[in-house]
Amino acid sequence: MSPVGAALWRSLRAHQVYGANTDVGKTIVSTILCNAVQRQKSQNQVAFLKPVSTGPLEDADDRHIQRHAVGTLTECLYQFDEPVSPHIAAQQKNFTVPHDNELVASVHKTLSGWAGNGVNFALVETAGGVHSPGPNGNSQADLYRPLRLPIVLIADSRLGGISSSISAYESLLLRGYDVHSVLLFRDEYYKNHEYLLSYFQKKSIPLLSLPTPPSRPPMEDADxxxxxxxxxxxxxxxVAQGSDIAGLLEQLTAKNAERIDRLESMADRAHTTIWYPFTQHHGMEAKDITPIDSAYDDYFQTYVRSDEVSQSDSSLRATFDGSASWWTQGLGHGNPDLALSAAYAAGRYGHVMFPGNIHEPALSLAELLVTSAGNPRLKKVFYTDNGSTGMEVAVKMGLRAACDRYGWNASQEQISILGLKGSYHGDTIGVMDCSEPSTFNQKVEWYRGRGYWFDFPQVKMSGGVWRVEMPEDLKEPLGADLEFPSLDSVFDVEERVQSAAGERYREYIRNTIHDLVHRQGMKFGSLIMEPIILGAGGMLFCDPLFQRCLADVVRGYPELFGTNAAKSAQGSTPESGSSWSGLxxxxxxxxxxxxxxxxxxxxSFLHVDSDIAVNAKLLTGGLLPLCTTMASNEIFQAFSSPEKSDALLHGHSYTAHAVGCQVAVESLQKMMRMEQSGSWDGYREDWQPTLPASESSNDNLATVWSVWSHQLVHDLSHAETVDGVFAIGTVLSLSLKDMQGGGYTSTAARGLQQKLSTSGGKFNVHSRVLGNVLYLMSSVTSRPDALRSIEGLLREALL
Known part of the structure; x- marks a missing residue:
């Protein structure tokens, strides 16, 4: 089913009514507001929606509105006659429970219909309290979050109501809701309204107290x-005569108008003040900037200008976050578990300086990383703020260890790195030098480029066949292109490493390094690779066998790199312990x-345990910036001496930020639980190599798989404009044919990007391009039905 955009109309002021608790008078307040709006102007049309109602039909809230707010349009989407929580009522009646997405879509559809038929004001009333469960058992605060309607909160006037009201407000705030007003009934004994008035005034949220409604008489009497x-x-x-309901409604109207005006002006204001990364501003106009009102799950809620929508269309549109917010999004936008973890750590610590101290989130994360990495070498964790600075630390570690072993003086001679063409490790000056000359660095005045970068075979599906294509100028040493029956077979590295292709790869790599060192006099301090996919270089899918062979040669032939080869080779074998060999x-x-x-x-795809590994992006599930550089004890010891100047003198004020570390622990544990519980087995089954039915079983599930369907990749590989396609994990990459040769400056993928961003349906797709490559990414929590909807757009655009 198509995703639902958040709900915002110029013509319709729609609010969601939440209660701080059950039985706080939500429907009575809704009735008061509906009556007041109708009295404002004769042309006002008012509507009331109860998505889920439980209890006898004669007591239903929409019936009460019909009786006491005459003229109000009312609708109830799902009615259960049992007076219990919706999740229990649905089970008792053996009812086909609507999925949360269906329920939210029904709400949105109803509101859209009202907006197109002249309704000016609508209330969407929840059941029970803020966290009362919906039909599927999920908290209403999460159930209705995709709509992000502004909130009218009904506070609790009873004993304990101050606490429940503030807790309800904070729960809504934690999920990104805007609370526009608070109402409650006056109780002259508890006087909750007086305390809460002061509390919410500090938040600039209007509070209106109302007279207490009459008690309901016993229903045993006939009359x-x-x-x-x-x-x-x-x-x-x-109430209509004695309360300032009109004033409250004016404030609600003003807030709705202000929200739209802010969204309308954001692009112009940003164009005036913002300097965007990776953006050529020459010729850029305000209309090229997309205002994002909020984000939830896999979608942005993007603003659509008034001249582009009809009266019934929301001014916010669901837009699939196709770059996974530039590669950081793992557990979905607005994830309440991550938000709660962040709030907990912020409340417990804020930020505390790290050197010489320790706090629980940093220690827990470090221990979790070491024990779950699957790499016995990695024993130490160094914290930084982002991937680029984490790689700066990694380079410092690697070069120091190599110089220490080989007796080199980096201040007097050039120490370089080995890497791959198209690699990219960040934009700080140090790691920029670890990449070959490219568009990213060619006009950076301090760039020098200190290394040698191997060209390499690339993997793609073309014409329905998985191919490993050799660079044109390396076909003689590397051999002819290779074809494979499945992606699993491409990754069968342990088998392929003994093949003729493996031998050719190793010989070419060994000869190249020997020439660089012994004929050209270069000194190398580290081998740096992005395993499997080189991201910013253009989603380059390196043949995993080539990367494996590169690591094997570097470790297996230490004599290539320095005169202390014996010291390099001492100790354990390269793959059995922490002692590094070669580089x-x-x-x-x-x-x-x-x-x-x-x-x-x-x-793990390469069956290589690195000496240093850097993680960021998905580390916090997409919520906060954080990076870790992990290293072996032997690398760590290269910095140990009586001299302070020999220490790793690198750090940031926010190193090991407690909030980021706490969120990372939550994020990693959640993803690990998903893996252990088989959450992705459906995708693995889709990518299972074709086997006879007698051999097919869960034991044969694909070891290499993608959330993007295998059939889609196969079909797109036949598209006339597609040069190659691959999918692995959450990544889908399409290389478009370009007569000019492709590359980062190519514009070949712009047309496809434009089609996806203006699909004309209820949602569209935000995507990024890398020259002639368009890629899409999902979260690890993305739903199959949502992904299939995106795939449908790709099929329409390319097939």
Whole structure:
């Protein structure tokens, strides 16, 4: 089913009514507001929606509105006659429970219909309290979050109501809701309204206290219902005369208009003041900037200008976050578990300085990383703020260890790195030098480029066949292109390493390094690789066998690199312990690590344990910036001496920020639980290599898989404009044919990007391009039905 955009109309002021608790008078307040709006102007049309109602039909809230706010349009989407929580009522009746997405879509559809038929004001009333469960058992605060309607909160006037009211407000705030007003009934004994008035004034949220409604008479009497109706009619008339409901409605109207005006002006204001990263501003106009009102799950809620929507269309549109918010999003936007973890750590610590101290989130995260990394070498964790600075630390570690072993003086001679063409490790000056000359660095005045970068075979599906294509100028040493029956077979590295292709790879790498060192006089301090996929270089899918062979040669032939080869080779064998051989191996898993490719570590595809590994991006599930650089004890010891100047003198004021560390623990544990529980087995089954039915079983599930369907990749590989396609984990990459040769400056993918961003339906797709490559990413929590909707747009655009 198509995703639902948040609800915002110029013509319709829609609010959601939440209660701080059950039985706080939500429907009575809704009746008061509906009556007041109708009295404002004769042309006002008012509506009331109860998505889920429980209890006898004659007592239903929409019936009460019909009786006491005559002229109000009312609708109830799901009615259960049992007076219990909706999740229990649905079970008792053996009812086909609507999925949360269906319920939210029904609410949105109803509001859209009202907006298109002249309704000016609508209330959407919840059941029970803020966290009362919906039909599926999920908290209402989360159930209705995709709509992000502004909130009218009904506070609790009873004993204990101050606490429940403030807790309800904070729960809504934690989920990104805007509370526009608070109402409650006056109780002259508890006087909650006086305390809460002061509390909410500090938040600039208007609070209105109302007279207490009459108690309902016992329904045993024959005329009890009539007396109750009469008493309530009298009450509503008295409230209309004695309360400043009109003033409150004016404030609600103003807030709705202000919200739209802010969204309308954001692009112009940003165009005036913001300097965007990776953006050429020459010729850029305000209309090229997309205002984002909020984000939830896999979607932005983007603002659509008034001249682009009809009266019934919301001014906010669901837009699939196709770059996974530039590769950081793992557990969905607005994840309440991560938000709660962040709030807990913020309340417990704020930020505390780190050197010489320890706090529980940093220690818990470090221990979790060491025990779950699957790499016996990695024993120490160094904290930084982002991937680029984490890689700076990794390079310092690697070069120091190599210089210490080989007796080099880096201040007097050039120490370089080995890497791959198209690699990219960040924009800080140090790691920028670890990448070959490119668009990213060619006009950076301090860039020098200190290294050698191997060209390499690339993997893609083309014409329905998985191919490993050799660079044109390396076909002689590397051999002809290779074809494979499945993606699993491409990754069968332990089998392939003994093949003729493996031998050719190793010989070419060994000869190249020997020439660089012994003929050209270069000195290398580390091997740095992005395992499997080189992200910013253009989603380059390196043949995993080539990366494996590169690591094997570097570790297996230490005599290539320095005169202390014996010292380099001493101790344990390269793969059995922490002793490094040849050069320290650094894996930049900033992009590819932590389940981005479907596994805890992308290094596991290569069966190589690095000496240093860097993780960021998905580390906090997409909520906060944080990075870790992990290293072996032997790398750590290279910095140990009596001299302070020999220490790793690198750090940031916010190093090991407690909030980020706490969120990272929550994020990693959640992803690990998903892996252990088989949450992705459906995707693995889709990518299972074709086997006879007698051999097919869960034991044969694909070891390499993607959330993007195998059939989609196969079909797109036949598209006329597609040069190659691949999917692995959450990543889908499409290389478009370009007669000019492709590359980062290519515009070949712009047309497809434009089609996806203006699909014309109820939602569209935000995507990024890298020259002739368009890629899409999902979260690890993305729903299959949502992904299939995106795939449908791709099919329409390309097939």
């Amino acid at each position: 009890a219902l009539a007396r109750d109706e009469e008493a309530m009619a009298t009450y509503y008339g008295r 320290p191996v650094i894996f930049d898993e900033v992009f590819t690590g932590l389940y981005r490719l479907g596994r805890r570590s992308a290094a």
